[in-house]
Amino acid sequence: xxxxxxLRMGHFLLVTIQVDLYDQLAENLEADLVSMVSKTNAKGVLxxxxxxxxxxxxxxxxxxxxxxxxxxxxxxxVVVGMQPAVAITLVELGLPxxxxxxxxxxxxxxxxxxxxxxxxxxxxEEENDDDTDxxx
Amino acid sequence: xKNESIKxxxxxxxxxxxxxxxxxxxxxxxxxxxxTNEDLRIQSEELLFAFIDxxxxxxxxxxxxxxxxxxxxxxxxxxxxRAKQGYSPRETGNYIYSLKEALLSTLSEExxxxxxxxxxxxIINKLLDSFSTSTFETFIxxxxxxxxxxxxxxxxxxxxxxxxxxxxxxxxxxGTLDSSRTQVVMESLLQEIVETGxxxxxxxxxxxxxxxxxVAQHLIKTVSATRLMGAExxxxxxxxxxxxxVVHLGIDLSTIITKATLASxxxxxxxxxxxxVNKKQRVK
Amino acid sequence: MTTTPIVLNRDTMTVTRETDVVPFRSRVKEHxxxxxxxxxxxxxxxxxxxxxxxNMLKYGNGGIVKIEIVSKGRDSGIRLTFEDKGPGIPNIxxxxxxxxxxxxxxxxGLPGTKRLMNEFTIxxxxxVGTTVTVTKWKNG
Numbered sequence: 001x002x003x004x005x006x007l008r009m010g011h012f013l014l015v016t017i018q019v020d021l022y023d024q025l026a027e028n029l030e031a032d033l034v035s036m037v038s039k040t041n042a043k044g045v046l047x048x049x050x051x052x053x054x055x056x057x058x059x060x061x062x063x064x065x066x067x068x069x070x071x072x073x074x075x076x077x078v079v080v081g082m083q084p085a086v087a088i089t090l091v092e093l094g095l096p097x098x099x100x101x102x103x104x105x106x107x108x109x110x111x112x113x114x115x116x117x118x119x120x121x122x123x124x125e126e127e128n129d130d131d132t133d134x135x136x
Numbered sequence: 137x138k139n140e141s142i143k144x145x146x147x148x149x150x151x152x153x154x155x156x157x158x159x160x161x162x163x164x165x166x167x168x169x170x171x172t173n174e175d176l177r178i179q180s181e182e183l184l185f186a187f188i189d190x191x192x193x194x195x196x197x198x199x200x201x202x203x204x205x206x207x208x209x210x211x212x213x214x215x216x217x218r219a220k221q222g223y224s225p226r227e228t229g230n231y232i233y234s235l236k237e238a239l240l241s242t243l244s245e246e247x248x249x250x251x252x253x254x255x256x257x258x259i260i261n262k263l264l265d266s267f268s269t270s271t272f273e274t275f276i277x278x279x280x281x282x283x284x285x286x287x288x289x290x291x292x293x294x295x296x297x298x299x300x301x302x303x304x305x306x307x308x309x310x311g312t313l314d315s316s317r318t319q320v321v322m323e324s325l326l327q328e329i330v331e332t333g334x335x336x337x338x339x340x341x342x343x344x345x346x347x348x349x350x351v352a353q354h355l356i357k358t359v360s361a362t363r364l365m366g367a368e369x370x371x372x373x374x375x376x377x378x379x380x381x382v383v384h385l386g387i388d389l390s391t392i393i394t395k396a397t398l399a400s401x402x403x404x405x406x407x408x409x410x411x412x413v414n415k416k417q418r419v420k
Numbered sequence: 421m422t423t424t425p426i427v428l429n430r431d432t433m434t435v436t437r438e439t440d441v442v443p444f445r446s447r448v449k450e451h452x453x454x455x456x457x458x459x460x461x462x463x464x465x466x467x468x469x470x471x472x473x474x475n476m477l478k479y480g481n482g483g484i485v486k487i488e489i490v491s492k493g494r495d496s497g498i499r500l501t502f503e504d505k506g507p508g509i510p511n512i513x514x515x516x517x518x519x520x521x522x523x524x525x526x527x528x529g530l531p532g533t534k535r536l537m538n539e540f541t542i543x544x545x546x547x548v549g550t551t552v553t554v555t556k557w558k559n560g
Contacts, residue, residue, distance in 0.1 A: 024438070024439075078366075084327050084330060084361075088323065088326065091361045092535050093533070096360045096364065104335060108335070
């Protein structure tokens with residue numbers, strides 16, 4: 001059975017969608033990605049849609065689901081490389097993909113995820129500092 | 137019923153042409169700069185002969201007849217080219233009215249019986265009138281084509297995307313923002329974002345006369361589309377009266393970064409990109 | 421000036437399963453490319469068509485789609501007619517509202533699709549079926 005390959009890159013997972021997804025394939029991708037996030041303890045998911053020419057509400061929902069599910073498991077989702085025509089169509093359709101981060105390309109998406117992890121670590125350090133302060 | 141005028145026109149073809157050219161050249165208003173006498177003669181001859189050659193008893197009272205297709209074609213191409221060359225409607229109208237004059241005066245010279253002359257004149261009059269109506273229709277159509285083309289050009293020209301800085305684009309919008317304009321704005325902005333890899337776009341609306349809820353909706357759409365691409369969009373050039381109307385209309389722009397001037401938008405963009413602009417220290 | 425468009429080309433396709441969606445979209449795209457439609461309008465047309473065909477599968481158990489190349493004045497475009505023999509929509513006005521849905525979706529289908537198209541008409545009769553006709557002009 002056909003599958004969309006999921007690549008692991010350090011703390012992140014990278015998916016490049018290169019074919020027009022039919023519904024079953026998209027649903028499988030959702031399930032595969034979520035189980036990969038849990039298995040690898042990934043901190044971020046990058047979905048490259050630069051070769052996707054159509055995103056309808058079904059596909060939009062899958063992207064939203066992936067983002068929400070990953071978020072619960074402490075991983076951020078970045079959709080990268082959306083085509084201008086696709087972006088305009090999504091806005092007209094009334095589907096602004098809330099809760100999904102976006103970036104111009106994979107590289108920028110990586111930067112975005114890294115900065116998010118850094119921020120979280122800083123927060124944690126601060127929290128730790130607070131803890132040590134209070135115990136002293 | 138036999139129409140005498142047909143025979144007369146066929147016989148007097150050349151005379152009618154001379155008469156017509158003469159009336160046209162008498163016309164003071166005719167702008168001689170736009171067409172040479174030679175061209176005018178060729179044009180007139182082509183039209184007149186097409187008209188006379190196709191005239192018959194069966195179609196003399198029906199300008200819609202298929203026999204006149206070539207006449208209508210010639211007339212349309214003349215009036216369309218005149219519309220594009222900037223002739224006034226009066227000049228174009230006089231062209232066909234002077235033909236009527238030439239035809240009618242030829243008839244009055246040839247037909248001696250007043251009753252026949254009247255009947256024939258009426259028929260020719262009616263036929264020529266409907267030709268002139270269709271001339272005006274095509275003339276206006278020619279003008280409309282010019283307007284359509286200009287509208288397209290204005291839309292293209294009025295949405296220049298400027299590279300303000302490495303990674304920062306600016307798009308000054310001048311004029312009203314309707315839905316077709318928004319499409320062009322969005323398309324050229326997003327395309328430029330992809331091409332330059334810019335992460336910030338500034339939409340300056342100083343030149344937009346008024347912002348109503350529809351315009352605001354278009355702005356919000358543009359911002360949302362930019363964000364889907366992974367870039368941020370700042371709206372600048374919010375004049376006090378625009379701020380007032382926005383609030384009075386109850387439009388929510390809180391999800392959008394707005395700035396009063398392009399300068400402060402640029403400053404915000406610099407901060408977002410971690411850039412700093414410093415005054416050069418002068419060493420004495 | 422409302423003149424009825426002239427149909428230049430007609431093509432029909434039966435959609436009964438979810439796997440027909442992607443081939444259907446390619447078919448629409450082929451026609452849109454043939455008349456030289458801009459990329460943005462192509463994307464809007466195909467996305468809208470995809471929404472409608474999904475609706476048809478979900479609520480009408482599939483049906484027939486007519487793809488036509490139409491021409492009106494200086495413009496040409498694509499007209500799609502989705503016809504199903506499903507249960508029909510009891511309240512069309514309600515179905516055309518943003519956020520209204522009976523199924524497990526976001527309720528963007530009909531109103532969202534209307535925004536993507538130039539012309540949109542819907543006829544539905546309970547117990548008989550639903551017909552949706554949309555047109556997207558090349559330069560619209």
